[in-house]
Amino acid sequence: xxxxxxxxxxAVRHGTGVAPISTNWCLAQRFLLPEGSWELNEIGIWVSAxxxxxxxVHVGVFTDDAANLCPGVLVAGxxxxxxxxxxxxxxxINYAYSVKPEITGAVGGTYYxxxxxxxxxxxxxxxxAAGGTSLYKxxxxxxxxxxxxxxxxxxxxxxxxxxxxxxxxxxxGKVVIGSMLSIG
Numbered sequence: 281x282x283x284x285x286x287x288x289x290x291a292v293r294h295g296t297g298v299a300p301i302s303t304n305w306c307l308a309q310r311f312l313l314p315e316g317s318w319e320l321n322e323i324g325i326w327v328s329a330x331x332x333x334x335x336x337v338h339v340g341v342f343t344d345d346a347a348n349l350c351p352g353v354l355v356a357g358x359x360x361x362x363x364x365x366x367x368x369x370x371x372x373i374n375y376a377y378s379v380k381p382e383i384t385g386a387v388g389g390t391y392y393x394x395x396x397x398x399x400x401x402x403x404x405x406x407x408x409a410a411g412g413t414s415l416y417k418x419x420x421x422x423x424x425x426x427x428x429x430x431x432x433x434x435x436x437x438x439x440x441x442x443x444x445x446x447x448x449x450x451x452x453g454k455v456v457i458g459s460m461l462s463i464g
């Protein structure tokens with residue numbers, strides 16, 4: 281089970297339940313990207329759909345507006361575009377980037393937000409009822425995203441949602457999560 285920034289696309293859903301969503305609704309969760317220069321390979325979400333319906337969502341990465349405890353601006357090239365699902369089975373829907381967006385983690389890591397924008401009320405998102413902090417914003421017309429200042433007025437949720445982004449080193453080497461320096 282994995283969500284947030286991961287080095288391998290998850291094969292198993294993150295949560296233990298599903299939560300209904302609303303029309304023109306955005307949901308975001310903050311994650312720490314490790315130190316380094318990275319590129320994103322894939323972004324995805326675990327969802328089910330209401331029986332007989334097709335639901336639409338898009339997923340993207342936002343900078344961290346630490347002063348307002350919310351997402352800032354969309355990182356260029358990270359919007360998945362429209363993803364859809366049409367069965368009651370919880371599955372992973374994802375977007376593989378053809379042009380891999382570059383993203384950087386400063387010393388000690390950098391926080392980013394993984395956000396989801398929903399078009400209609402037909403999807404149910406995978407979640408854990410506790411263990412995370414997410415926020416949501418109503419009234420954002422799909423496929424738009426809230427602006428930096430629109431995110432400032434949001435509501436919080438004490439849940440952890442099944443959203444992820446796969447990253448790899450942008451220098452072509454192995455992913456190094458930590459490093460050690462020995463002096464003397």
